[in-house]
Amino acid sequence: MTARSNRPNAAAIAAVVGFCWLGGDVPLSRAAESPLVVVVAATSLLADLSRADLRRAYLSEPTSGPGGRLIPLNQVPGTSARTQFDRVVLGLDSDAVARWWIDQRIRGLGGAPRSIPAGVLGRLLPRLSGTIGYLRATEVGPGLKVVTIDGKKPGDPGYLLQ
Numbered sequence: 001m002t003a004r005s006n007r008p009n010a011a012a013i014a015a016v017v018g019f020c021w022l023g024g025d026v027p028l029s030r031a032a033e034s035p036l037v038v039v040v041a042a043t044s045l046l047a048d049l050s051r052a053d054l055r056r057a058y059l060s061e062p063t064s065g066p067g068g069r070l071i072p073l074n075q076v077p078g079t080s081a082r083t084q085f086d087r088v089v090l091g092l093d094s095d096a097v098a099r100w101w102i103d104q105r106i107r108g109l110g111g112a113p114r115s116i117p118a119g120v121l122g123r124l125l126p127r128l129s130g131t132i133g134y135l136r137a138t139e140v141g142p143g144l145k146v147v148t149i150d151g152k153k154p155g156d157p158g159y160l161l162q
Helices: 010-020 028-032 051-058 080-090 094-106 118-127
Strands: 036-041 071-074 131-136 144-146
Touching (some): 051 080, 080 094, 080 131
């Protein structure tokens, strides 16, 4: 008998995304002024992540935290949050990120993390164990926990996404 993985598969993510698709994102005027924060389900054992591990996770390199492998979920390309995250965490602009993933696919090395609208992402993360994402601080709702980066909390000098 083979062991089953605890990781959600693509069909499970798609089903939950469909179930969660209830509305739009936070209004742009309020969200744009709020800093980005890294979030996980409130029940997650993950409390702190290094900047290097965060980058590796979003480049689809195997990255583990307490409880197993991290499954990164991205925001939709072209949004201010995604552009900022790619620039700060990956060190790449939008065009360079697109070229990176094309090169990865050509080499058979996998694909980019799934892209999900922020409003859905905030409702999806608490439902899928092992997932990690990023939102504007004003978008963090019930069932989510903000992760410190290299021991720093949002608002601390040097927090990753400010």
